[in-house]
Amino acid sequence: MPKETLNSRQRVHMAIEHKETDRMPIDLGVHFSTGISVFAYKNLREYLGLDTGKIEIADCIQLLARVDDDIIDLFHIDTMLLNPPWPETGSWNPRDDYNFIVPSTFTPHKNDNGSWELSYNGQHMYMPEGGFFFDGGGPDFYGMDEDKKLALFAKRAEKLHKETDKFIMMMGFTGFFYDIEFACKMLLEPDECKRGNEIQLKNSIEQFDKINRLMGKYIDSIEVNSDLGTQMNLMCTPDSYIEICYPYLKKFCDHVHNTSNIKIFMHSCGAISSALPYICDAGVDAINPVQISAKGMEPNMLKEKFGDKICFWGGGCNTQEVLWCKTPDEIKAHVKNLIGIFKPNGGFVFNQVHNIMGNVPPENIVAMLNTAYENSFF
Numbered sequence: 001m002p003k004e005t006l007n008s009r010q011r012v013h014m015a016i017e018h019k020e021t022d023r024m025p026i027d028l029g030v031h032f033s034t035g036i037s038v039f040a041y042k043n044l045r046e047y048l049g050l051d052t053g054k055i056e057i058a059d060c061i062q063l064l065a066r067v068d069d070d071i072i073d074l075f076h077i078d079t080m081l082l083n084p085p086w087p088e089t090g091s092w093n094p095r096d097d098y099n100f101i102v103p104s105t106f107t108p109h110k111n112d113n114g115s116w117e118l119s120y121n122g123q124h125m126y127m128p129e130g131g132f133f134f135d136g137g138g139p140d141f142y143g144m145d146e147d148k149k150l151a152l153f154a155k156r157a158e159k160l161h162k163e164t165d166k167f168i169m170m171m172g173f174t175g176f177f178y179d180i181e182f183a184c185k186m187l188l189e190p191d192e193c194k195r196g197n198e199i200q201l202k203n204s205i206e207q208f209d210k211i212n213r214l215m216g217k218y219i220d221s222i223e224v225n226s227d228l229g230t231q232m233n234l235m236c237t238p239d240s241y242i243e244i245c246y247p248y249l250k251k252f253c254d255h256v257h258n259t260s261n262i263k264i265f266m267h268s269c270g271a272i273s274s275a276l277p278y279i280c281d282a283g284v285d286a287i288n289p290v291q292i293s294a295k296g297m298e299p300n301m302l303k304e305k306f307g308d309k310i311c312f313w314g315g316g317c318n319t320q321e322v323l324w325c326k327t328p329d330e331i332k333a334h335v336k337n338l339i340g341i342f343k344p345n346g347g348f349v350f351n352q353v354h355n356i357m358g359n360v361p362p363e364n365i366v367a368m369l370n371t372a373y374e375n376s377f378f
Contacts, residue, residue: 063134105142174225
């Protein structure tokens, strides 16, 4: 293989900025939409002959694994999850020989029908027998007040920045669009939506400023969440998005860019191509997960229209129709083709489309990640 000339943090920053790099960056698990199910992760480690005794659940709703250093090194991953390990832990055995480290606050109970349920801090979660993730609310299992939690994150950010060269991200900001109910409200009560977003903008700026003071020199990106799309189209009309969401997103992005060197990563699933011009103009640096199976999200079109305006973070393997069900050779060809589209001229961080689900065969994951690295150099 060609020789690497950049470290991971440099590589990702330069890719986002559309600058020339030694190779395409690769992500696995920097965000809770770019990771891997603990079930698939356990199977992967077992397949590779690695220890499976200390697998930690980092996201207790989607049941995502914290990706360990040995996997990061093996597959040349350029990112690392910021979220600190749980301060106090327990163990959970959902079924068979799947045993995971969980926060001590995560205490689901098993029903007679084999399903799992948990209620915590007013949020209720449910997983059917044989399931791979919970449905329902998303409580914060750190179990501490905001200031103490932010101090924990800041300490972790400093440690990762000084002891690794990995790109890290602080999740948890809004993109000023919320859900399908908000989309309906945008049509029926637009002025109230604007007032709400005005308040949210003030709160988001205050929250960012606090995070910037605590750990701004140690983190590389923040995430704004704005799931805009269905499989076929935007949840809202483009006009209502331009009027009610875009102005506040732009003001927030402007503030972040004017007060820091932190990049802005937006998560939005679905068919969002009609909103991308405004997302780009607002100042979002990277878009994820690049759902290439959705209508109007054809890779060639996306690269041609927006490739010089935003970094595509994802889109490297179709998880809905390919990763879980095709052969390793088919996956290699699929991934190589997508890299050939997204990689030229930079502006691409390789990741599959959303999380690797629990039923994905380990040989398929290996095929995807090895192919990514083998085709990453310029």
